[in-house]
Amino acid sequence: MSTDWPRVRLHVVTGKGGTGKTTVAASLALALASHGRHVLLCEVEGRQGIARMFDVEPLPYEERRLATGLASDGQSAGTVHALSIDPEAALLEYLAMYYKLGRAGRALDRFGVVEFATTIAPGVRDVLLTGKVFEAVQRNSRNKGARQYDAVVLDAPPTGRIGQFLNVSDELAGLAKVGPIKHQADTMMTLFRSPRTAVHLVTLLEEMPVQETADGIDHLREAGLPVGGVVVNLVRPRDLKVKDLAAARKGTLDRGAIAADLSGAGVEVDDALLDGLLTEARDHAERRALEDSQRKLVKGLGVPSYELPRLAGGVDLGGLYELAQSLKDQGLA
Amino acid sequence: MTRSHPRVGPLAARSTPTKVLDVDALLDDTGTGIIVCCGSGGVGKTTTSAALALRAAERGRKVVVLTIDPARRLAQSMGIEALDNTPRPVSGVEGAGGPGGHGGSLDAMMLDMKRTFDEVVESQASPEKAKQILENPFYIALSSSFAGTQEYMAMEKLGQLQRDAQQTGDYDLIVVDTPPSRSALDFLDAPERLSSFLDGRFVRLLLAPARGPARIMTAGLGLVTGALSKILGGQLITDLQTFVAALDTVFGGFRARAQQTYALLQADGTAFLVVAAPESDALREAAYFVERLGEERMPLAGLVVNRATPAPAGRLSADEAMAAAERLQRTGKGSLTAGLLRLHADRARMRDREAVLRDRFAAAHPQVPTVVVPALAGDVHDLEGLRKVGNMLAAG
Numbered sequence: 181m182s183t184d185w186p187r188v189r190l191h192v193v194t195g196k197g198g199t200g201k202t203t204v205a206a207s208l209a210l211a212l213a214s215h216g217r218h219v220l221l222c223e224v225e226g227r228q229g230i231a232r233m234f235d236v237e238p239l240p241y242e243e244r245r246l247a248t249g250l251a252s253d254g255q256s257a258g259t260v261h262a263l264s265i266d267p268e269a270a271l272l273e274y275l276a277m278y279y280k281l282g283r284a285g286r287a288l289d290r291f292g293v294v295e296f297a298t299t300i301a302p303g304v305r306d307v308l309l310t311g312k313v314f315e316a317v318q319r320n321s322r323n324k325g326a327r328q329y330d331a332v333v334l335d336a337p338p339t340g341r342i343g344q345f346l347n348v349s350d351e352l353a354g355l356a357k358v359g360p361i362k363h364q365a366d367t368m369m370t371l372f373r374s375p376r377t378a379v380h381l382v383t384l385l386e387e388m389p390v391q392e393t394a395d396g397i398d399h400l401r402e403a404g405l406p407v408g409g410v411v412v413n414l415v416r417p418r419d420l421k422v423k424d425l426a427a428a429r430k431g432t433l434d435r436g437a438i439a440a441d442l443s444g445a446g447v448e449v450d451d452a453l454l455d456g457l458l459t460e461a462r463d464h465a466e467r468r469a470l471e472d473s474q475r476k477l478v479k480g481l482g483v484p485s486y487e488l489p490r491l492a493g494g495v496d497l498g499g500l501y502e503l504a505q506s507l508k509d510q511g512l513a
Numbered sequence: 514m515t516r517s518h519p520r521v522g523p524l525a526a527r528s529t530p531t532k533v534l535d536v537d538a539l540l541d542d543t544g545t546g547i548i549v550c551c552g553s554g555g556v557g558k559t560t561t562s563a564a565l566a567l568r569a570a571e572r573g574r575k576v577v578v579l580t581i582d583p584a585r586r587l588a589q590s591m592g593i594e595a596l597d598n599t600p601r602p603v604s605g606v607e608g609a610g611g612p613g614g615h616g617g618s619l620d621a622m623m624l625d626m627k628r629t630f631d632e633v634v635e636s637q638a639s640p641e642k643a644k645q646i647l648e649n650p651f652y653i654a655l656s657s658s659f660a661g662t663q664e665y666m667a668m669e670k671l672g673q674l675q676r677d678a679q680q681t682g683d684y685d686l687i688v689v690d691t692p693p694s695r696s697a698l699d700f701l702d703a704p705e706r707l708s709s710f711l712d713g714r715f716v717r718l719l720l721a722p723a724r725g726p727a728r729i730m731t732a733g734l735g736l737v738t739g740a741l742s743k744i745l746g747g748q749l750i751t752d753l754q755t756f757v758a759a760l761d762t763v764f765g766g767f768r769a770r771a772q773q774t775y776a777l778l779q780a781d782g783t784a785f786l787v788v789a790a791p792e793s794d795a796l797r798e799a800a801y802f803v804e805r806l807g808e809e810r811m812p813l814a815g816l817v818v819n820r821a822t823p824a825p826a827g828r829l830s831a832d833e834a835m836a837a838a839e840r841l842q843r844t845g846k847g848s849l850t851a852g853l854l855r856l857h858a859d860r861a862r863m864r865d866r867e868a869v870l871r872d873r874f875a876a877a878h879p880q881v882p883t884v885v886v887p888a889l890a891g892d893v894h895d896l897e898g899l900r901k902v903g904n905m906l907a908a909g
Contacts, residue, residue: 387586391584419855421852
């Protein structure tokens with residue numbers, strides 16, 4: 181199975197709140213971790229969404245083995261590690277790594293500077309968060325003892341903030357025009373703007389999320405950030421044919437024939453059941469009409485799109501693998 | 514591909530009786546002066562706020578609704594396309610004005626976070642000082658993207674609206690939508706966070722030189738500023754010091770306002786509605802919120818569960834429906850009916866799962882009156898749609 185994104189090492193997953201960003205990021209990580217490849221799944225907002233999704237203890241600021249990847253094509257699966265990046269820990273690590281600030285680093289913490297830097301100056305906060313992601317992507321054999329990954333998946337901030345979040349050097353420009361942190365931000369931008377990065381947007385087939393996705397794509401393009409695919413999540417089942425959908429909307433489905441089918445299948449038929457089924461069919465047809473009109477808009481965005489079904493039982497670990505397989509079949513991974 | 518993992522069982526059928534939230538009683542109670550809708554992102558807070566505001570107006574209240582980020586078409590239909598921080602009358606409210614009207618009215622406004630912040634600074638500082646603050650790069654960063662600024666400004670605007678309303682009598686009910694916070698806590702914590710930030714040791718430290726006596730100067734300070742200059746550059750430290758010094762002079766006013774707003778939120782006339790969707794994440798956030806409101810002694814009116822799967826009709830269970838669909842499929846006939854049965858099973862499973870989630874919430878928070886709003890098949894983007902949502906909110 182070939183992927184649409186063979187060169188991408190950093191998959192950034194964003195989307196409007198409530199669209200299932202974390203679910204998609206997790207499934208994508210599992211899908212990428214097939215064929216013996218190793219993947220790091222990061223979150224940056226301290227929500228512990230990954231831990232909840234995989235039903236494990238809250239993640240520390242430390243790479244932890246989370247799951248085995250998707251086994252497919254008869255090849256052995258790889259692994260997914262997870263990391264919850266917290267800005268304060270990232271700042272201390274950054275200081276220790278680049279400035280050998282052991283004692284001074286701790287002094288900074290004691291004076292509340294770390295909290296200060298990570299809350300007041302959002303630019304600095306984002307540089308720290310994305311800096312850790314950058315470090316994980318750029319790792320190579322020179323970093324002794326550090327685990328290397330074939331791909332990194334970032335469960336990123338929502339669409340409204342993603343451009344700003346990744347566009348670290350612009351965001352910093354107002355605060356730090358020169359200096360090491362500015363230099364660091366510029367280096368990171370080179371990766372984020374390169375074809376080794378792709379920003380995927382998760383949406384639902386509803387008006388507002390689709391609109392926000394379109395706006396998000398515009399912003400990313402303006403900022404010179406590489407737009408990946410659009411992942412349409414929670415797609416309703418498609419159990420009815422187009423002509424039946426039209427009839428369901430108009431209320432012209434053949435009630436008698438349906439009653440006969442039901443009896444034939446051993447179902448006890450009464451008016452309540454028939455009315456209920458027809459109402460459900462009409463609701464479903466209306467919803468499908470909305471989805472179809474929004475799907476057209478998604479197709480018009482000019483980027484590859486992928487669809488994931490809504491699982492009636494909710495997303496558990498098994499469901500994640502199911503979604504991962506679907507993403508792989510469609511070529512996102 | 515659409516194979517699912519049903520979690521149906523004896524638990525799914527059990528339903529803890531919960532108190533039903535009486536929305537109309539809440540809206541009609543003239544003692545209710547403020548309704549705050551809060552909850553995690555993507556659960557329909559904005560639509561709920563707008564629907565409540567419209568319903569209250571059509572029941573005779575003089576309402577203003579403060580929204581944060583409405584869908585474009587909804588904003589258009591309410592006449593608030595421009596983000597100008599000014600309440601605008603919404604036209605098309607039934608029964609408003611004219612002879613025989615009930616005197617209700619609806620105004621709507623969209624929050625302009627930066628402008629609200631600027632206004633606070635301008636009202637607190639001398640023009641010269643204000644200019645100094647407004648032009649500082651740290652202020653610009655803080656006022657446009659500080660985590661929590663939007664929350665803080667929503668509350669600030671609420672305070673302003675409430676003071677104005679008391680003076681002019683233009684409104685007797687303010688409905689507030691809250692920003693889609695990263696965490697439910699942000700919006701309650703924002704004022705506190707800003708205060709504690711300005712009270713922080715580091716900020717005191719930065720102010721120390723300006724204050725003369727160097728008694729706070731410790732061996733640590735050299736290390737700190739040294740390290741900071743190394744990382745950020747010297748100019749940045751100077752900007753920062755200017756900013757903190759300038760802000761410090763208006764700080765008393767800031768704090769007083771934050772405390773005023775906090776007290777307003779705790780007052781009897783305020784009602785919090787926690788909005789959620791029947792998903793585990795959203796309900797977990799809602800539970801957190803309910804607990805937090807309790808701790809802060811904020812008056813919780815109830816829980817709104819949006820986007821619930823409508824109850825499937827008839828007594829046919831998901832498993833029976835699936836079995837019947839398979840039998841039909843085998844005969845090769847009745848593909849429409851088989852499709853209908855699968856849809857029915859899908860809905861029944863969703864419904865069962867949602868019921869389990871809501872029961873868990875109710876078991877942990879039995880005292881919270883709840884209203885469940887079924888999902889609409891389409892989007893809401895006009896007053897008619899809002900009215901429909903309002904009816905469903907009131908129907909319980």
